[in-house]
Amino acid sequence: MKKDKDIDMQNKKTRKGLSEKEISLISELELNQTYFFNLSKITQYFKNENERNVYIHNLRKKGRIVKLNKQKYFLIPIKAVGNNWSEHPFIIIDEIMNGKNYCITGMAAANYWKLTDQIPQVFEVWNNRTHKRIKVLNTIIDFKKHKIADLPQGIKREIYGHKFIIAVKKETQKWKSH
Incomplete structure (x- = not known):
């Protein structure tokens, strides 16, 4: 029984769920086919800069976006299998x-x-x-x-x-x- 619990705990650690707000942001960017974006493009989705930075940090941690430079990010589409995506x-x-x-x-x-x-x-x-x-x-x-x-x-x-x-x-x- 303990092994089943350990496996379950490992699955919970590796599972990277997205909140509703994160999903809505990602789907909105994907709908507009905006895979490369600046922070200024997503500011309207958040109440303030701090909230935006928290969501950006969480999405980076979950492997949904990649930081390219100080202001620019790359969105890994939801259709990417296992967070693996390749861009030229x-x-x-x-x-x-x-x-x-x-x-x-x-x-x-x-x-x-x-x-x-x-x-x-x-x-x-x-x-x-x-x-x-x-x-x-x-x-x-x-x-x-x-x-x-x-x-x-x-x-x-x-x-x-x-x-x-x-x-x-x-x-x-x-x-x-x-």
């Missing part, structure tokens, strides 16, 4: 960088231009703001800080209806041999 890495990078002052380089760019068949494990991004390596939605992104003048020449491209900036094919030749 180029879209994630563009959303993190707010669409400016960055360039996707390295093996990711070489693979995009079909200079190599190797699928990148790490997506290298040159930018002028931050130097760090992060993991977002099972995607490893390596940000390398450079002066804007040192960023490789980039071109805006589109994938799944979302624009991103990637190094031009000529600039990408040097990563072909790696």
